Amino acid sequence: MSRHGLAREATRLGARLEALNRARELAEGVLPDTALDDVFQVLDRAGSRRSLSADHTVVGFFGATGSGKSTLFNAVNGAEIATAAARRPTTSEPLASVWGAEGSEPLLDWLDVRQRHYADPVPGFADESSGLILLDLPDFDSTRTANRETVQRLVGMVDVLVWVLDPQKYADAAVHQDFLTPLASHGAVTLVVLNQIDRLPAADVPLVLESLKGILAQDGLGKVQVIGASALSGAGVDKVRAAIRGVVAQRAALSLRLSADVTRAAARLLEVSGDGEAAGVKGSARSRLAEELAVAANVPLVVDAVGRSYRQESARRTGWPVTRWLVRFRPDPLRRLNLRSDTSPEVNRTSLPAAGAPERARTDAAVREFADTASDGAPGPWRASIRSVARAGRDRLPDALDQAIAGTDLKAGRKSWWWGLFNVVQWLALLTAVGGLAWLGVLAVLGYLQLPVPEVPRVEGWPIPTLMIAGGVLLGILLAVTAKFITAGFARARATAAGKRLKAAVSRVAGQHVIEPVEAEIGRLSAFNEALKAAGK
Template identity: 45%
Template sequence: MKVLRRKEEPSLDSRLAALLEAAELGEGRVSEQAVTGARAVAERAGVRRELSIDHTVAALAGATGSGKSSLYNALAGQDLADVGVTRPTTSTAQAALWDGEGAGPLLDWLDIPRRHSAADDPGLSGLVLLDLPDHDSIRLSHRLEVDRLVEQVDLLVWVVDPQKYADAALHERYLRPLAGHRDVMVVVLNQVDRLPSDAVDRCLGDLRRLLDDDGLPGIPVLAVSARTGRGLDELRALLGERVSERKSWSARLAADITAAAEHLAAAGPAQPVDGDRSPQAVDGRASGGGKRLGGAERALTGALCAAAGVPTVVEAVAKGHRHRAVVATGWPVTRWVRRFRPDPLRRLRLGGSSPSGRAQREIVGRTSVPAASAVQRAQVETAVRDVGEVAAAGMPGAWAAAVRQAARSRAPELADAVDRAVATTSAVGTRRPRWWRAVNVVQWAVFAAMLAGALWLGVLFGMDYLRLPQPPLPTVGMVPWPTVLLVGGVLAGVLIALLSRLAAWAGGRRRARRTSRALRASIGRVGEELVLEPVEAELDTYARFKEAVDLARAHA
């Protein structure tokens, strides 16, 4: 029988590394505030792990008049903090230490200069208890000090009183944003000695309802009186339990990493993109990453082909093939006339030939293919935008904007790249067939025979004119050989030229079809390199970002 093992949760180190990776991948794509916050959490976690993990830093935080300092003194077993009527009483944070040996570097990092030794209590050994200024103090420096330490301490003990436990400043500014930190928070209802017993229960019930609304169900809530000592033993026991576990520091870091990862996942774009439409994803998962861009890719290739004048080039290839075939295989007596006609490919600066007759491999300058019209340029822009839209469908707003921007990132290079592709592909598609050379040899042989027959007849005519005796004249049947050579050469040359022209016409059609396919494939590769690859790279980046975020916010 197999024993089902629980899947191991990721370690704090792996989650921290994932958070840093997510921050790096999200830089320039999501808001700088989210990226900076994630890096700050990672830096803070790294420092905290290097300091004493045998000490747990707990902070008493609360509003003016909640009795934090009185509770601080009661827990410490001596009057360490000033308690008075004047508000605020606590101006800077101070620490009470139970067995504080080795806690110096930790308190230096927290920047707590005022340090006291608390009354001996073996159950609290390793506890560092901070008394914070009032979070609602009229002095800005006090509020900033509270905010700084709330981000750094291992355990937060929120001290409230029966009059201000529902204060919106506490719930909206601290408790609700820290809902993910409920494992490292405790709420203490102080000064319950001022209430009747039934009123204490009502206050506790109402306080729990407010905490549930803040997203903090199940968080420990204790009723305490620093003046009478009610509830202090329960609070000491809870603090002692957290200190003995030595896990509050790691739980706090884990909660910070989760919160930073959540912030990264929900962060908006680094900067707004003009004219950008950002569809909102229901659960933040991208459907564009695994989606095939086949339709958008074909539309992009078609638009680029139209803008590049592929139909014009294909027609020029067919006509150019026939033109060059006539020049290469036509009857030598008349083929020179064809040279006065313009070569359709040369007019477009395509398929140029070197003196050796081989297609030039190096393309210099732009072709003379007619420039794309305004409508064709608009179609290309639309096709590029559609690629981005299809790829970005279902992605979170920040990443959808990044994908659409990636689709347009190299659009200015499209015109030149497509022109080079047309020039290169058409040059390769205009190579001379080998049979042209063979036919050309035959044509010149036939022309030589025709010329020989003409010269032979010319000599015979001259001898007859001079009344010279005629030499014996060989014949083919009844026809003299000079006549056979002359007439046969003319007829053979014309017939070969006609057959070659017919073959060139069929070859031109085949060459045009092959060139059309080659041009479409070549232009498709340009679209893939300049449009699809940046989009796919961005989709890959998002996939790695999402994987890193999911790992970072996993519960350890």
Template identity: 35%
Template sequence: MTTSAIPANSPAGTGGIPIVPADASGSAAPAGPPAGPPGLTDRLAALDRLVQAGVGRLDQPVLDDAAALLDRAGQRLRLSGEHTVVTLAGGTGSGKSSLFNAICGLELSPTGMRRPMTSKAHACVWGLDGAGPLLDWLDVDKRHRYARASALDLQHADHSLQGLVLIDLPDHDSVQAMHRAEVDRFVAIADLLVWVVDPQKYADAALHRNYIVPFAQHTGVTLIVLNQVDRLAPHEIDDCVADLRRLLEAEGMADPRIITTSAIAEDGTYGFRDVLVDTVAARRARTERLSADVDKVAERFADYRYPADPPVTVDDARRADLVQAFTDAAGAPAVAEAMESAYELRASDFVGWPITGIIARLRSDPLRRMRLTELRDELRNAFTGPIGAQQGDVDNALHAVTEGLSQELPAHWGRSVRAAARSHATEIPEALGESLRNALPSFNVVPRWWWLVKTWQYFLVLVAGLSVVWIALLVVYGVFDIGGQGKSSLIGDAGLIPYVTVLLVCTLGMGWLTASACRNLVALSSAKHGDKMEHHMRVGIEQVAYDKVIRPIEEDLQVYARFRENVDIALGR
């Protein structure tokens, strides 16, 4: 039997390790869904996605603990998978150092009843290949690293423990804070937790409160060793084990593994040694420990979801209410009404009776003239910034669209959906104004029939004017007989005056009737024009509502839906 200090190997790098770990072979975790129950790498990848989805949404301590686990798991999986890290932890006088020495076969760790006895973690390794970086990551002082040359030690058959890294820890109840911190650190990273207790203090409150209860879910990677049973009678051993089991089960450990040992009896450690041999041979303790850690953290994420399937889209009713609220906030109905008035005013310049228009212009209405010439620019300039839609109306619309959705989600995700709805709140008024500006038509384009009517009306004006001139000539040449016998009968025959007058009256009547009929047509078409304008504006408003509100909300709902799926994967379901 020989021992030697483990040579200094290059330390295992721990910085810059990705959160999503690789498997034991070093390959990246698969991206697709697992065919069966998810493996450890799939669960860790799902946990990483949970952390990413929870940033800014979930409680930071949960995210920090999950990120720490991902970092620790990534590092552990990149280190030796051929070694199993087993820690011996316990209180003062429990005999863990004696048990450590008994398994190692040498006095490697100091023993005694004074407090504290072991001040630094001591490690004994069976199999050196790959152990150096692992011990560097465990931060075991090189002065307290030992190796068993088991390949040459055939007498004791230590090769059965090939791959074991057995660590003796300081007392968890030490008066030195640094010793307790050392225990806490190793308890968080060991592959197999071995708690060594003695018959007198197995119910120690500090042990159960600080370690047993918090790690009750780690039953599969926890072993309880009742040491120093040589002090008890056989029937007392059974009573002590039964009482210890009852206590552990009451604290949440399901079917705890308990073995009895005696470091001074000749065969007192055989049972413990057999457990170590089986654990090392199976080489599952590393993944089982990490799986237990993932279980514990994933259950905390499960508290942030409801069992019912969540909505993943904004329903049609809420969409319609939001668009209507934005339409009212932007004043689209008033704009459409203004457009109808502008349409009628502009039409009057084309289809109205020009003589009436001339009379109206003689009265000079500057307000009307300004409205005709400046209305388009005024309307376009009106939809800028918050003038296009009041921020208060927008905020009320955003609150209404998320009120029902947030009630169907857990509180944290409800807040997230409300925040998503308001992510572009300050941009919405200007965007609504821009959508209305883009919907305004060009006033320089008029229907063709307006031009036809205008041509006809001016033709009638020309006929009426010629009729007036004709009547005047008939009066001058026919009534007053100016010009003598050489004048034409068309202007010299006074008997034509009644006929020309009838022509004048008919022309004026036709012009008035044409203007009246066209005004009715314009009134009908202006209503359609206003409806068309309101439809165009509503299409633009719907696009603004989708881009600025609906899409962010649905993206957040989909994040929550994927979050629920990843919780199931992280839980191994």
């Protein structure tokens, strides 16, 4: 691959790693920690490997006991390397054969490979400019726990994986289930060698190779290169070298390996998360939630109190002055609910009835229905998370709704323009009636004292004082009755306006404590899916 191509691939890989990390961060608290820890390890390994030598390709030889892995490793390296390998203090230690010492030391330190051999050039295979590191590793089926842990660790760290199998155990479930199948996405950096073919009749070699390819296809590695070889006879060793040389020459193994790791990690997150998007918050669901919360928070009771309070105040200001004073003995409905207080709404509380079992059940049902509707279509863990944030908001609703109602301006103290007019006319009517009574009273006193009684003016035969009394009383009663009808209309209008303001306040509370957290969680799911999609590309 050209330098331009390598740079482009490195940039693409960097973007995928960033997307994977973003998906991991978004999934925290939603997906299991074990899955997120696996992703973090992938990101950590990728960051460490990218900071080390990109000029070296690390090729690991993996195999079971008796597969001839170390013998093949020596055959690929050359006789001189085999001699050096024989001097290893213990077979449990990985051995590195290095071509190109410059820059390899930090990489080998990161791999924790202490046994290092700086190999001589192998014609047609590797020299000092190759930047190649071959690793001979312990048997993956070793009875020693430390050996198995070393193999597991380096399976996730080398750039290229060479699996050395033998004709007797090439179908062993251990290697396929524990290693090959989980690494199906790493086919571009995987090479499978069927070693010891010299032990098979020549006619059986193609059949065994085809059988092995079929099993690998079931593992998801149908496109992996499979080579038959014999480390003892030398058959196929050149093909193994050529395959390794081809991978090294491309200089893309590092990016391909890390890219495969990202693909696998993204697939793992998708498997744990599940696929799908939440339906989201619809306007109808938002309105229904606000309506249900308004009922549960006793908004209808407050609206009724606003209307009754207006009617009571209107009667006190426009009723017949002779009887209107009786209204003062009635308690104001809003004051009884502590909704005429001038106390700051942040510290004020209403005297509305505390939420009982029916109200709590109604609130719970409304929030649950809202969350279920909004989370419809979301994968299981995310659906649970959306419901969880809705429930958390629900627990804060009673106090928040009470504060919202206490802080809503009900316009309860606002006077109506017609009150003053009716009040003036009522007092004029009363004064007229009182004036008529006073006139007649004066006339009665004069007659009682046997004094001359002046003639009373008449209108159509009716004495004016009598007309004044009758007219004043009738006008007062008529005004009081008329005021009741006018009051009823204004009371309905004022109650309706107060209801709208209260419902708007309830809607804001629902938005702050339930709707916005649910929308944020849905947005988190959407961002997670986008990041996961970008990471999986």
